[in-house]
Structure formats: structure tokens, C-alpha cells
Amino acid sequence: MKVTIKDIAKEANVSITTVSLIINDKGQRFSEETHARVKTAIAKLDYQPHYFAKNLNKTKSNTIGFIVSEITNPFFAELAKVIEDVLVEQGYLVLLCNSSSDREREERYVDEMLYRFVDGVFLAGTVSDNAHLLEKLKKRKVPYILLDRPSEYSQTNGIFIDDFAGGVEATNYLITHQHQAIGCITANEHFSNIHQRAQGYLAAMASQGNTPVVEIADEVNEYSGYQLAGKLLDKGVSAIFACSDIMAFGVYKAAAERGFKIPEDLSVIGFDDINLTHFMLPPLTTITQPTKAIGEHAARQMLEMIETGNLVVPNTVLDIALKTRSSVIVKQS
Amino acid sequence: MKVTIKDIAKEANVSITTVSLIINDKGQRFSEETHARVKTAIAKLDYQPHYFAKNLNKTKSNTIGFIVSEITNPFFAELAKVIEDVLVEQGYLVLLCNSSSDREREERYVDEMLYRFVDGVFLAGTVSDNAHLLEKLKKRKVPYILLDRPSEYSQTNGIFIDDFAGGVEATNYLITHQHQAIGCITANEHFSNIHQRAQGYLAAMASQGNTPVVEIADEVNEYSGYQLAGKLLDKGVSAIFACSDIMAFGVYKAAAERGFKIPEDLSVIGFDDINLTHFMLPPLTTITQPTKAIGEHAARQMLEMIETGNLVVPNTVLDIALKTRSSVIVKQS
Numbered sequence: 001m002k003v004t005i006k007d008i009a010k011e012a013n014v015s016i017t018t019v020s021l022i023i024n025d026k027g028q029r030f031s032e033e034t035h036a037r038v039k040t041a042i043a044k045l046d047y048q049p050h051y052f053a054k055n056l057n058k059t060k061s062n063t064i065g066f067i068v069s070e071i072t073n074p075f076f077a078e079l080a081k082v083i084e085d086v087l088v089e090q091g092y093l094v095l096l097c098n099s100s101s102d103r104e105r106e107e108r109y110v111d112e113m114l115y116r117f118v119d120g121v122f123l124a125g126t127v128s129d130n131a132h133l134l135e136k137l138k139k140r141k142v143p144y145i146l147l148d149r150p151s152e153y154s155q156t157n158g159i160f161i162d163d164f165a166g167g168v169e170a171t172n173y174l175i176t177h178q179h180q181a182i183g184c185i186t187a188n189e190h191f192s193n194i195h196q197r198a199q200g201y202l203a204a205m206a207s208q209g210n211t212p213v214v215e216i217a218d219e220v221n222e223y224s225g226y227q228l229a230g231k232l233l234d235k236g237v238s239a240i241f242a243c244s245d246i247m248a249f250g251v252y253k254a255a256a257e258r259g260f261k262i263p264e265d266l267s268v269i270g271f272d273d274i275n276l277t278h279f280m281l282p283p284l285t286t287i288t289q290p291t292k293a294i295g296e297h298a299a300r301q302m303l304e305m306i307e308t309g310n311l312v313v314p315n316t317v318l319d320i321a322l323k324t325r326s327s328v329i330v331k332q333s
Numbered sequence: 334m335k336v337t338i339k340d341i342a343k344e345a346n347v348s349i350t351t352v353s354l355i356i357n358d359k360g361q362r363f364s365e366e367t368h369a370r371v372k373t374a375i376a377k378l379d380y381q382p383h384y385f386a387k388n389l390n391k392t393k394s395n396t397i398g399f400i401v402s403e404i405t406n407p408f409f410a411e412l413a414k415v416i417e418d419v420l421v422e423q424g425y426l427v428l429l430c431n432s433s434s435d436r437e438r439e440e441r442y443v444d445e446m447l448y449r450f451v452d453g454v455f456l457a458g459t460v461s462d463n464a465h466l467l468e469k470l471k472k473r474k475v476p477y478i479l480l481d482r483p484s485e486y487s488q489t490n491g492i493f494i495d496d497f498a499g500g501v502e503a504t505n506y507l508i509t510h511q512h513q514a515i516g517c518i519t520a521n522e523h524f525s526n527i528h529q530r531a532q533g534y535l536a537a538m539a540s541q542g543n544t545p546v547v548e549i550a551d552e553v554n555e556y557s558g559y560q561l562a563g564k565l566l567d568k569g570v571s572a573i574f575a576c577s578d579i580m581a582f583g584v585y586k587a588a589a590e591r592g593f594k595i596p597e598d599l600s601v602i603g604f605d606d607i608n609l610t611h612f613m614l615p616p617l618t619t620i621t622q623p624t625k626a627i628g629e630h631a632a633r634q635m636l637e638m639i640e641t642g643n644l645v646v647p648n649t650v651l652d653i654a655l656k657t658r659s660s661v662i663v664k665q666s
Contacts, residue, residue: 032448036373043366063445071429072410072608081405084431088438093445096404096429098417105421112396112426115365116449222612249612256614275405279555279582281589281614 003047011041025060039117063093064302065113067106069125069149071098073220073246074274075289076124079147082295083122090303092119101190101219103127114140120302125149127190143305145298148289149193150315158315159298163193166287166320167200170241170269173285173322175208178331179239179267183213183232185251186243187220194220197243197271213237217247225250233258238331239267245274248284267328282326290318336380344374358393372450396426397635398446400439402458402482404431406553406579407607408622409457412480415628416455423636425452434523434552436460447473453635458482460523476638478631481622482526483648491648492631496526499620499653500533503574503602506618506655508541511664512572512600516546516565518584519576520553527553530576530604546570550580558583566591571664572600578607581617600661615659623651 005023009016014034021027022038041047064087068076084094095118099106106127113121114136121137123130124147131153137144146158174182182205186198198214205212213235215228225247232240233254242248248270252262260266262282270277270286277284301313338356342349347367354360355371374380397420401409417427428451432439439460446454447469454470456463457480464486470477479491507515515538519531531547538545546568548561558580565573566587575581581603585595593599595615603610603619610617634646 033373033376036369036376040366040369040373043369071404072407072414074405074407077405077410081431081433085433093430093441095445096431097426098414098429100414100418108426112428222609226612249609252614253612253616276555276582276609279559279586281585283586 003045007045008038008041008047011045012037014038025062060119060306061117062091063095063116063118065097065109065118065121066094067097067099067109067113067121067123067126069099069101069106069127070220071096073244074276075245075272075291076148078274078291079124079295082292083299086296086299087303099127101125101127103130106130107133110136114142118142119306120144122147122298122302123151125191125193126151138311141311143302143311145302145305145313147294147298149191152192156312156314159294159301159318160193160315161289161294161318161320163196164200164203166271167197167241167243168204169200169320169322170197170271170287171201171204173328174239174241174267174269175204175210177239177267177328180208180210180331181213181235181237181239182210183215183229183235183237183240184243185215185217185225185228185232185240185247187217187224190218191220194243194271201241201243220244221246222249222253226254229254230257233260233266237266239269239328242268242270245270245272245277245284245286248277248286249280252280263327263329264332267331269328273323277323277325280327285325285328286323288321288323290321293318336378340378341371341374341380344378345370347371358395393452393639394450395424396428396449396451398428398430398442398449398451398454400430400432400442400446400454400456400459402432402434402439402460403553404429406577407609408578408605408624409481411607411624412457412628415625416632419629419632420636432460434458434460436463439463440466443469447475451475452639453477455480455631455635456484458524459484471644474644476635476644478635478638478646480627480631482524485525489645489647492627492634492651493526493648494622494627494651494653496529497533497536499604500530500574500576501537502533502653502655503530503604503620504534504537506661507572507574507600507602508537508543510572510600510661513541513543513664514546514568514570514572515543516548516562516568516570516573517576518548518550518558518561518565518573518580520550520557523551524553527576527604534574534576553577554579555582555586559587562587563590566593566599570599572602572661575601575603578603578605578610578617578619581610581619582613585613596660596662597665600664602661606656610656610658613660618658618661619656621654621656623654626651 009019097109120143184201187194217224229251270284273286273288338352342352430442453476517534520527550557562584603617606619606621
């Protein structure tokens with residue numbers, strides 16, 4: 001026999017009105033204990049909403065989890081902030097969880113979000129090999145959206161850019177400026193999207209018959225950029241493509257230490273267009289990830305998934321653009 | 334009559350062993366529904382632990398809330414990461430909440446953390462005027478620690494640095510380098526700790542009989558630093574004290590746009606010593622907040638408060654230090 005609100009009320013020992021208000025998200029007047037009793041009863045009786053119900057009749061927590069791989073990378077902090085601003089306006093709160101690119105930590109945070117009945121989960125910069133993790137979310141019917149880094153286990157629910165094309169564009173921009181000895185600082189395959197940018201670089205270099213010079217980082221930050229830029233400069237490159245702006249900071253320092261001026265002695269192009277690129281000296285030419293557009297699209301898509309109960313949405317791939325600033329010039333003879 | 338575990342078991346319709354395991358944090362084997370029933374029963378019966386109980390007999394969630402005013406400021410992101418690394422090692426998860434310096438949002442997040450039975454709350458860069466907020470935490474007996482910015486409503490539970498002394502030291506360093514026309518970029522009183530740094534500046538300037546030149550920002554970021562630096566430079570200062578490193582980024586850009594070289598034409602000193610200061614060109618001289626020490630102390634203190642049930646700890650004030658890099662030289666005639 002189909003479970004009804006009346007059964008929930010009886011199990012939780014509250015009135016039918018109370019149950020109805022709570023599951024329609026109008027139960028602010030009730031105590032936490034009452035909410036918990038109703039929630040427990042719903043879970044215990046495996047209550048399914050009426051087919052014609054106006055909304056999901058699901059207990060909403062009005063919170064959304066945002067699991068991010070590296071909160072100290074300005075790109076992710078800015079993305080989180082955009083999403084949060086949209087969601088807070090709609091009455092939600094966002095719980096940020098920093099996984100520090102650790103698979104186990106990421107999974108623990110997903111478990112925690114599920115345990116706490118969040119209404120949805122963003123996975124920004126997810127760690128590869130997470131079929132298991134996505135299965136948990138699907139099984140609990142919790143909407144999720146992948147950001148920045150695709151997962152090989154999900155063909156849907158992502159909002160990305162074309163990292164490969166971005167890598168091609170960045171490299172071609174340097175090639176157009178007569179550079180041939182172009183170095184690339186990227187990250188290992190674990191960081192699949194950054195790795196894709198380097199694939200774009202390799203393709204662009206191959207089409208010119210240029211010899212690629214690649215340095216691969218195990219962490220994506222200003223320190224790794226600095227160390228690997230040093231190696232590239234010692235190999236005599238005239239230009240460097242740093243696959244993440246935060247690593248470009250390190251490139252600038254490595255160049256300065258060797259007495260190289262940017263762009264006169266070394267052209268540099270980055271990727272992301274974090275706010276701080278405006279303030280680098282000279283301002284960094286880079287590939288723009290439309291952070292504001294990504295964030296706003298992500299927030300609105302999540303709201304829609306929560307409201308409609310639709311758990312599967314096709315991937316969205318937003319356009320990248322070349323942001324020309326002052327760190328690239330024609331190769332000097 | 335005193336409520337016992339037996340009463341909880343009866344109310345929640347589980348065995349006494351189940352209750353005991355759950356409240357001693359050994360209940361991983363049980364379902365979320367079981368945990369919720371026990372939690373509800375505990376709240377309903379207002380269960381108080383036995384006097385001689387070995388531990389608190391309190392349902393632990395093993396999560397800690399970290400409410401931060403601005404996650405896009407690298408100082409806060411770095412602090413959050415230090416604290417998280419210590420806590421995750423001890424089996425906790427950290428829920429980061431970004432209040433964007435909004436009082437209402439900060440309060441909603443505190444409510445949310447309490448609703449979710451977190452074991453403790455960090456308030457980093459708390460908004461002023463939050464007596465009400467701290468009262469809620471005290472009433473629910475949830476340990477809290479204030480970081481970075483003191484609250485006028487709490488004489489305890491804080492881990493700070495001496496912002497005033499830091500402001501004095503930064504200014505004196507410029508004075509020692511023969512600067513007199515020294516500008517200061519600070520933030521409004523809302524940002525009480527940053528405001529204190531400017532008070533230090535004012536005191537140091539007054540003791541030299543120098544005329545202070547102060548610009549006050551309503552937001553603390555690279556953009557406000559840039560705008561206000563422009564105003565100071567138009568007033569002909571030979572040195573600038575930026576009360577937060579992130580604003581110093583803006584100072585560098587404003588100087589470059591006017592053809593001023595740092596340090597030759599303009600000396601600059603910052604405050605915080607965020608990682609990126611190493612990578613500014615030239616590397617920024619600044620007042621170091623010992624972020625690692627603050628974070629580790631904060632995490633350990635929180636763990637101790639949770640374990641002992643001690644809700645009040647005296648303030649800790651850690652030492653600042655002057656980090657001499659390359660952005661300050663003797664005033665050029």
C-alpha cells in the first residue's frame with residue numbers, strides 16, 4: 001500500500017499539517033527535533049511523493065555541497081564565490097569542502113554531504129577514478145554537477161570548457177608571434193583538464209614541426225610553476241605556455257631571477273584569467289575561462305535540477321577566449 | 334528522574350548497546366536512520382551524560398564549521414587549509430562557509446552549523462556586532478574560536494596577532510628608511526583588525542610629527558588597493574603601507590601605470606605574508622602573520638575543547654615579524 005503523509009504523521013507522532021508544511025519547505029516554525037522525527041519517518045517508510053504533487057515533497061535542507069580540489073587556487077575560490085552568490089540569493093547555503101586533490105578526502109566529503117541531506121553537490125576539479133563516488137550520488141538521487149574537470153565515468157552533468165582547444169589557441173598565439181622554442185608547464189594526468197591543455201599545445205607544436213619542451217608538475221601552484229620555469233629557461237625557450245595562471249606567477253619570478261624581462265626576453269601566456277592576472281607586471285595574456293558565466297550557469301542548473309527532480313543534464317561546454325594583455329610579443333632576434 | 338541510556342534506547346526503539354555505541358562515537362555500522370532516531374531521542378529527553386562518564390557521551394558529528402569572511406583572499410584560504418590538514422588527520426571534516434563579509438550571511442551559517450550538530454565552529458574574520466551570534470554558540474555549548482579579527486563581545490577564545498604593533502613596526506621600518514610622506518591604505522572600522530594596523534601607522538607617524546595620508550577601502554582586495562594607491566600617488570607619497578598584502582598587489586599596478594619603479598620610486602610594505610608575496614616583482618616586504626602557527630594552534634585548541642568540554646579558553650596573541658624582502662629602500666632624494 002502506498003505510503004501517505006498520514007502514515008508519516010503517525011510514525012513521527014506529529015500532525016498531518018506538520019508533515020505537509022515540513023516537506024513543502026514551510027516548516028521553519030518547528031523545532032529541529034520535529035524536523036528530525038519527520039525526516040526519520042520518511043526514510044523509514046520510504047515515502048515516495050504523489051505523482052501529481054506540485055513539487056518534490058522531499059525534505060529539503062536548503063544547503064548545497066561544493067567539493068573543491070584546491071581552495072587556495074584563486075580560480076576555484078572565485079568560482080565558488082560566484083556560485084554561492086547566486087544560490088544564497090535563492091535561499092540556499094553553500095558548504096565548501098576542500099579535498100586538497102586527495103581522493104579519499106573527496107569521498108569522505110561526498111559521504112558527509114549525503115549524510116547531511118544536502119540538496120545537491122558540485123564537484124569542482126574532481127579527482128579521476130570516481131565512478132564509485134558518482135554512483136553513490138545517483139543512488140541517493142542527489143543532483144550533482146561536475147565543474148572544471150570532467151570525469152571519465154560521467155558523460156553528463158558537466159559544465160566545462162574545451163581545454164584542448166584552449167591549449168591549441170594559446171600555443172598558436174605564440175607561434176603567430178614567431179616563437180618556435182616554446183615551453184609548456186602542465187600537470188600530470190591526474191589533473192585531466194590541465195593535461196588536456198598540454199595535449200592542445202602538443203598538437204599545435206606538431207602541426208608546425210616544432211619540438212615540444214614540456215615540464216610536468218605534480219601540484220598546481222606558484223611554486224611548481226617557478227621550479228619548472230627554471231628548467232625551461234635553462235633549455236633556452238623564448239616563450240612559455242603555463243597551463244594555469246597560478247603557475248604563471250612562478251614563471252615571472254623564475255624569469256626575473258635570471259634577469260629576463262617579460263615580454264622582451266620571454267613571452268608568457270597563461271590559462272584561467274584569474275583576477276590577479278590583471279595585477280601581474282606586465283599583465284598576463286591568458287586564455288579566459290568565463291568564470292562568471294560558468295558559475296551562474298552552474299548555480300541555475302542546480303536550482304533547476306533540484307526543483308524538477310531531473311538528475312541528468314547534458315554536458316555544457318562554454319567558450320574560451322584569448323585575453324590579450326602585455327606578456328607576449330613577437331620573438332626578438 | 335535522571336534520564337539514562339536505557340530511556341534513550343526505549344524512546345528510539347533500539348537496543349541499549351546501539352545507543353551506547355553511537356554516543357561513544359563507535360556507531361559507524363548503523364544506518365543514518367538509526368543515528369537520527371537516537372539523536373532525536375537524546376534531544377527529546379534532554380539526556381545529560383553521567384558524571385563519571387569517561388567522555389562526553391555526546392553525539393559527535395566529527396565535523397567542524399569554518400566560517401570565513403572572504404575565501405577569495407589568499408590569507409584566509411591558506412589559513413583554512415592549514416587548519417583542515419590538522420583536523421582531517423584527526424578524523425574530522427571541515428565545512429567551509431564563505432560569508433563574504435555579510436553579517437546576515439554569517440549568522441545564517443552559524444545557525445546552519447548548529448542545526449547540523451557540528452562539534453565546533455571557527456569564525457575567521459568575523460563581522461563586528463556579533464554578540465547575538467556568540468550567545469547562540471554558548472547557549473548550545475558549542476566550542477568556538479575566533480581567528481584574525483577579535484570581537485568586542487568576546488574577551489576569550491581568540492587567536493590573534495597584535496595588529497596595532499604590526500602597523501607600528503611596518504611604519505617605523507619606512508621611517509627608518511627616511512620616508513616621511515608615507516601613505517596608508519586601510520579598511521573601514523568594520524574590518525576591525527585591519528583598522529588597528531592603521532591605528533599603529535597613525536601612532537608611529539604622530540611620534541615623528543609626520544602628516545598621515547590615509548585612504549580607507551570598503552572592500553579588501555587588489556582592486557581597492559589599486560584605486561586607493563592611485564590617490565596616494567597623486568598626493569606625492571614616497572612610500573605606501575598597504576594594510577593587507579592583497580591590496581599591495583593593486584599598489585604595484587598603480588605604481589607601474591604611472592611609470593614608478595618599486596622600490597626606486599616608491600617603497601611598499603604589506604601585511605599578512607601570503608604565499609604570493611614571494612612571487613611579486615619585486616618580492617614584497619611585509620609583516621608576517623604566522624599562518625601555519627595560527628592554524629595549527631587553532632586546530633589543536635579546538636580538538637582540546639571538544640575533548641575536554643571546556644568552552645572558554647583565554648586569548649592567544651602570537652608574534653608578528655617583519656619579513657624583509659625587496660620592496661623598500663632608503664628614500665631617494
